[in-house]
Amino acid sequence: MLQVQMCGACTGKELLQSWLNKSMKIKMTDGRTLIGLFLCTDKDRNVILGSCEEYLKPPGEGGKKEEPRILGLAMVPGHHIVSIQVDALRDVKLL
Amino acid sequence: MSQESSSNVQDGVQQSKDCSRDDKTALYIPKYNWECITDVFVEACKDLELGELLHDSTFGLFEAMSAIEMMDEKMDAGMMCNQTKRPVLDLHTSVDTGLVKVTGLTYPELIGIMDSSLSCMVTWLEGHSLAQTVFTNLYLHDPHKVEDKPLRTFCLCMLKIVDLLRDRINKAGVYEEEDFQPLTYGFKMGGDVTDVKVISTMKEVEEDLNRALRHLKGQVQEGNAESTIEYQQCGAVCTRVKFFKGLLSMLVALSKDKCEGVPQAKKLISQILEFIEPIRSTISLGIVPEDREITKNDYPTIMGFDPLINQRLLPPTFPRYTVIHTREDAISYVKKLLHRIDTATAVLNASNIQEVFEVFREFSDTSPCVVSRSILQLMFLPPSRKVFGVHTLTDFLKDSVRAFVMPPVLSPKAHTSISVEVKQYVDSLMTRAVRPICTVLQVLGHNRARQRDKWAHLLDDLVTLQDEADKVDGYLHQVQMKADPSHQLGSSFGTWVLYYTIHVMLAYTLSGFELELYAPYEYHYVYWYLYELLYSWMYSTIQRAESFVIEHEAYIGEWYNNMS
Numbered sequence: 001m002l003q004v005q006m007c008g009a010c011t012g013k014e015l016l017q018s019w020l021n022k023s024m025k026i027k028m029t030d031g032r033t034l035i036g037l038f039l040c041t042d043k044d045r046n047v048i049l050g051s052c053e054e055y056l057k058p059p060g061e062g063g064k065k066e067e068p069r070i071l072g073l074a075m076v077p078g079h080h081i082v083s084i085q086v087d088a089l090r091d092v093k094l095l
Numbered sequence: 096m097s098q099e100s101s102s103n104v105q106d107g108v109q110q111s112k113d114c115s116r117d118d119k120t121a122l123y124i125p126k127y128n129w130e131c132i133t134d135v136f137v138e139a140c141k142d143l144e145l146g147e148l149l150h151d152s153t154f155g156l157f158e159a160m161s162a163i164e165m166m167d168e169k170m171d172a173g174m175m176c177n178q179t180k181r182p183v184l185d186l187h188t189s190v191d192t193g194l195v196k197v198t199g200l201t202y203p204e205l206i207g208i209m210d211s212s213l214s215c216m217v218t219w220l221e222g223h224s225l226a227q228t229v230f231t232n233l234y235l236h237d238p239h240k241v242e243d244k245p246l247r248t249f250c251l252c253m254l255k256i257v258d259l260l261r262d263r264i265n266k267a268g269v270y271e272e273e274d275f276q277p278l279t280y281g282f283k284m285g286g287d288v289t290d291v292k293v294i295s296t297m298k299e300v301e302e303d304l305n306r307a308l309r310h311l312k313g314q315v316q317e318g319n320a321e322s323t324i325e326y327q328q329c330g331a332v333c334t335r336v337k338f339f340k341g342l343l344s345m346l347v348a349l350s351k352d353k354c355e356g357v358p359q360a361k362k363l364i365s366q367i368l369e370f371i372e373p374i375r376s377t378i379s380l381g382i383v384p385e386d387r388e389i390t391k392n393d394y395p396t397i398m399g400f401d402p403l404i405n406q407r408l409l410p411p412t413f414p415r416y417t418v419i420h421t422r423e424d425a426i427s428y429v430k431k432l433l434h435r436i437d438t439a440t441a442v443l444n445a446s447n448i449q450e451v452f453e454v455f456r457e458f459s460d461t462s463p464c465v466v467s468r469s470i471l472q473l474m475f476l477p478p479s480r481k482v483f484g485v486h487t488l489t490d491f492l493k494d495s496v497r498a499f500v501m502p503p504v505l506s507p508k509a510h511t512s513i514s515v516e517v518k519q520y521v522d523s524l525m526t527r528a529v530r531p532i533c534t535v536l537q538v539l540g541h542n543r544a545r546q547r548d549k550w551a552h553l554l555d556d557l558v559t560l561q562d563e564a565d566k567v568d569g570y571l572h573q574v575q576m577k578a579d580p581s582h583q584l585g586s587s588f589g590t591w592v593l594y595y596t597i598h599v600m601l602a603y604t605l606s607g608f609e610l611e612l613y614a615p616y617e618y619h620y621v622y623w624y625l626y627e628l629l630y631s632w633m634y635s636t637i638q639r640a641e642s643f644v645i646e647h648e649a650y651i652g653e654w655y656n657n658m659s
Contacts, residue, residue, distance in 0.1 A: 012142030013149065015135065020151050025129055028165065030175055035127075040150035040159060043143040045136065048150075048162050054173050069173055071411040075162040084136050085129040 023087035029080045033058050045078030163411055179393050183403045186233040195399050198242040202328035207381030207397045209335045212253050214425040220466055224276045226405035227417040229257055234399050248296045251285045252339050255293050258284035259346040266478055267469035269540035274465040280408045290347050297340035304333040331377035334370050341367040352477055353484030357440050364437050371430045378422045392416050435467035442474055443483055447495035455539040462543055472540045489525045500640050501647040502587035508655045524567045531556040535595055550603040557596045564588040582650055585643045597633045
């Protein structure tokens with residue numbers, strides 16, 4: 001909730017724009033996880049990820065490191081998205 | 096949290112507690128700092144209009160169009176319904192769990208593995224990827240893990256054959272994506288063993304099998320019924336070993352730089368052809384796949400093969416299904432391929448470009464495969480860029496012009512009396528002619544459907560060459576007028592270039608028929624154009640060339656007599 005606190009007066013659009021080109025992790029309805037760069041979205045929450053990798057099990061969770069499948073440019077329909085996480089390592093506003 | 100992040104940036108270094116430092120390399124391996132924004136994202140999207148896309152300036156609809164759509168079974172190869180339920184194990188795991196044998200293989204197993212490998216290779220040569228054909232054979236992933244000598248040697252031999260074929264096709268450069276997939280996905284092609292070593296080891300395996308055959312024959316003659324079957328099986332394996340050894344040797348011979356290996360390759364081809372029918376008749380002796388559910392990209396295979404083993408290596412486009420040839424089809428394909436390569440060797444008999452052109456044209460008319468087209472191209476012009484590995488291109492072109500119009504300036508007898516300037520003009524024209532003329536031959540190496548476009552582009556280059564040839568002719572005419580006005584020389588070089596230009600125009604026009612580009616009501620326009628213009632022009636060009644040869648030879652003879 002960092003960004004929301006930082007700019008309470010931000011519009012939804014500005015918020016979305018602040019996340020563009022950041023790494024994003026999306027969990028899909030069939031259990032797969034996608035990690036890629038957030039490139040594009042629309043009103044229906046369809047998301048396009050660049051340099052996208054597909055993990056069958058959520059990465060970082062137990063057991064040996066899974067080799068992701070490299071997808072490249074991928075589009076996830078909004079209704080197949082369960083959760084979205086963004087990489088908050090760097091704050092765009094301060095750069 | 097906000098205070099932490101500001102101190103992060105002030106340090107200029109990512110010091111968040113999630114970052115780990117690798118002391119060995121002193122590099123920071125950044126870990127992600129995931130923050131859940133699902134609800135915020137959903138809310139934020141409501142601000143967008145219907146149809147409005149949110150992106151930055153470097154991203155556009157053109158890029159968006161090429162994205163794969165997830166959860167669409169036609170595009171998403173990783174979807175559950177496109178995934179297999181059965182376990183897919185690599186070679187090492189399969190061997191450790193006993194599913195795949197690397198020692199003590201029976202003759203039927205060897206026959207089945209060899210025949211299936213050939214089927215996979217043929218399927219690859221027809222334009223499929225190595226990952227979905229040849230490398231569905233797990234044994235080829237790591238031949239050194241195979242303890243059984245015949246199988247290990249066969250695997251190395253197969254890798255070498257595939258590598259040589261790939262090398263030839265790549266170097267010739269006359270393939271398109273529909274013809275051939277060159278990607279090797281990082282698989283090792285037996286590069287740690289030399290071709291010679293593999294061939295000699297195959298010879299050892301052949302001798303071992305011959306010994307076994309003699310032993311079995313003795314038993315058969317004693318009346319041992321079981322031995323008869325084993326004798327046939329052993330013989331089948333031995334024939335295959337000889338076949339693959341011959342195939343590898345032939346490809347090695349063809350790859351020699353100066354084309355000196357071609358006669359040997361021809362001999363090997365006729366030897367290998369003798370093995371085709373014995374192989375075909377013993378295909379049934381090999382092990383066959385057990386029945387298993389056939390899905391879109393999974394089919395039953397024998398031990399050691401798995402169609403899905405390389406799925407993760409495939410590009411993330413829509414799923415592509417490869418249907419492997421049957422063993423009978425594969426051996427028939429190889430028989431035809433060997434005949435085509437044999438036909439291609441005839442090009443070495445050509446003594447000038449016109450003859451090479453004829454060979455290439457006749458060959459292309461048969462719609463040959465990418466392998467034989469590539470081999471023909473490389474026989475004419477190996478990587479050394481010398482014709483047949485021996486002549487320089489400009490010399491060969493000069494021979495060709497001589498054969499076609501016999502211009503006095505190129506006559507060996509007139510050599511000493513020609514000025515340096517004239518020689519330079521002619522040499523420079525020949526050098527400039529190399530590229531367009533070689534392109535003519537290269538276009539003939541592509542598949543029939545692709546040639547028309549290339550002919551169109553080539554015409555531009557040929558028109559420029561025509562201009563230059565006409566200029567040289569004009570210059571030679573002037574020189575001749577000064578030296579001896581009583582004898583006029585014809586436009587030798589121009590006529591020679593025109594011959595090729597008209598041929599390309601003809602090829603372009605005629606390909607329209609082959610590609611069914613003309614509507615029936617347009618046929619008579621095309622026929623008229625061919626008859627009134629192109630063919631009659633070609634006829635007059637050839638007639639002129641013939642008369643030049645006679646005139647020029649007479650002139651040269653006369654001039655030479657006067658000089659001596």
